[in-house]
Amino acid sequence: MDVIQELRKKISAENLWSRDFKIKRNEYLLREGEIEKYIYFIEEGSIRAYVSNEEEEYIIRFGYKNSIITALDSFFSGKPSRLNLQAIKQCRIRAVRKEDFNALIQKSPENTRLYQFVLEQLIVQQMEREMDILTVLPVDRYKRVQERSPHLFQEIPNKHIASYLRMTPETLSRLKKS
């Protein structure tokens, strides 16, 4: 079962899309310090979620075509987000307001179960991501991610993949060739 597509169907059936728009490459859906009011469905394009401190940017997550993304920290807490959500390519996005989404989730036990399943999947993905980052050798990090998320290498430019995998673009190029 593709829970994301199930959710999308339900949102369409209830007419809950509040925005449908395009953003260009490098534009932002949300910037650090803002409060998240939406869940975004990526119809076309891709998004990166990153945090920045004085020295560096850390990419936390990518959003792909046919997936969802939101600034989760702020979405759950209602407080300003630590995240930046930026388009890597031109994107077409449909957005649902948080209140509308939450009302939909509570509307039936089936919807609640669907959302619970999305949360559980996310937790497992985050565990995998934690193990990725903790893996010391670049070649092992590369292999783990290539096995689990082959679409990453189709959809995301090398420099962002390299940042996500904590290696230089040169190391990534070398690993891709070998």
Added chain:
Amino acid sequence: MDVIQELRKKISAENLWSRDFKIKRNEYLLREGEIEKYIYFIEEGSIRAYVSNEEEEYIIRFGYKNSIITALDSFFSGKPSRLNLQAIKQCRIRAVRKEDFNALIQKSPENTRLYQFVLEQLIVQQMEREMDILTVLPVDRYKRVQERSPHLFQEIPNKHIASYLRMTPETLSRLKKS
């Protein structure tokens, strides 16, 4: 609201505890390759969750007194776990069977909401943890965790904290003194 204590009360009220036992230091609640059938409430003691590969162990999480722990990957999927759950000190544990827990969660919208809240908190904690690990300087990693989880430094021996923070025990000792 402390959702863990709310859950504990509900489990007691419904008489759902299926096991109440002690384990000694270094003993396991669950080992890699096993299937998780329980959620564990830690009444006394502390637990570490780690994954191992040929070269190293990576500590993913600690379970403290008055918190819950389980091998989440297997708990959600029903498949063998990648995790090891090991006692750091002698522990007293109460366990609920997964089926009993899931039935409790579905018993009322309030219970469902409580569980959803636990999952959301966990996702935010995992995001913080990801940012911890990505933080390059040991001193910055130390400060982040010290601020967010001061109890860690009371309850967990240095060598495990050092492993969790990806630094040597010597570096951790130096940072604690400075």
